[in-house]
């Protein structure tokens with residue numbers, strides 16, 4: 001198949017390109033920058049998906065894997081959750097329609113729902129609704145929890161914080177997460193793309209183990225071969241006030257990220273195990 005992957009140069013994109021090329025697909029990656037050291041044999045279409053000519057890239061494609069997403073807005077550069085999650089998805093859907101491409105695997109996120117507490121999840125929800133409203137699009141939507149494997153930005157951030165003499169934890173640190181392996185997710189995407197049984201499904205992906213934020217800090221310290229620093233639990237009102245200043249000054253955490261760190265990110269959904277029978281365990285992963 002000829003597959004176009006948006007967000008191909010990112011953390012998830014790297015693994016998805018690898019699984020798609022190994023499966024024998026011709027892959028075109030969309031990103032603003034061409035990364036070094038990525039799987040060879042990928043054609044790159046470089047540009048900003050907010051305004052580049054997607055029709056040109058989608059012509060002749062059989063399917064699209066749509067990965068573009070952000071975790072932090074930069075409003076002064078027009079990089080907002082709405083522009084990236086909703087606006088670009090709208091452009092992708094229109095260009096797919098124009099180019100006669102109907103098959104889509106779309107990357108959403110666990111916690112996506114109507115009226116979610118974060119703008120990240122609300123705009124992911126809006127993107128999902130746009131996809132479902134397009135009669136010609138045959139989509140599979142995947143909603144992973146935190147992703148581990150390789151060098152994941154989120155766990156690197158925990159690793160850096162865990163080097164401090166005292167680890168600052170927002171609130172009681174008891175929020176649960178269910179980390180899922182990047183390779184498992186990429187494998188699922190590559191298989192689902194060619195399996196009609198996955199069309200119309202919204203799959204929630206969580207790994208076989210659940211961890212609180214406190215336990216994730218401990219696990220990351222252990223994986224890095226360091227002793228556990230004591231944690232300092234910061235009142236949510238205080239962290240919220242600091243995060244609120246992000247509108248005027250760069251802060252270590254945004255209100256949106258705080259909202260996501262304080263609501264459970266777990267799922268009972270195991271339907272995806274029909275493609276990935278034995279999901280990898282976070283506890284067996286070696287953080288570099």
Ligand SMILES: NC(=O)c1ccc[n+]([C@@H]2O[C@H](COP(=O)([O-])OP(=O)(O)OC[C@H]3O[C@@H](n4cnc5c(N)ncnc54)[C@H](OP(=O)(O)O)[C@@H]3O)[C@@H](O)[C@H]2O)c1
Pocket residue numbers: 006007008009010011012013030031032033034047048049050067068069070084107108109110143144145146147148154
């Ligand atoms: N990582 C996780 O734990 C996690 C968990 C749940 C869901 N997700 C979702 O998975 C998807 C991929 O996440 P990721 O961790 O791989 O993110 P990432 O490493 O930040 O990658 C984002 C990708 O989007 C591209 N991109 C961003 N803005 C663009 C624009 N305006 N035009 C064209 N390309 C643009 C980036 O390429 P350039 O910078 O080169 O343009 C990059 O390829 C996102 O939708 C995210 O919400 C991730």
